[in-house]
Amino acid sequence: MVLENVDEIMSLQRKLASRVVQEQEMELQLRLLEIVQSLQPNANKQLQKAKILTVAEMEGIGYDDAIRALKSLEGMGYIKETTPGYFKKT
DSSP states (O other): OHHHHHHHHHHHHHHHHHHHHHHHHHHHHHHHHHHHHHHOOSTTSOEEHHHHHHHHHHTTOOHHHHHHHHHHHHHHTSEEEEETTEEEEO
């Protein structure tokens, strides 16, 4: 009986930890999207990837996290790399 409860608690703990990671990723993606939107008020203007990464770093987002979030946003269709090193909102 006790072991079943422990297994159930451990399972719930793993699910909760996974959910926390997903929410952190979503928050990171939203922060990057806000940065892109603040730097690119005109939807037709291209935005340098380096500028996005610089502003992200100034806001405490690490390089690897920013790159991962940019790739996720591109994969979801929120931004598009129009030419190498340049992004545009879609």
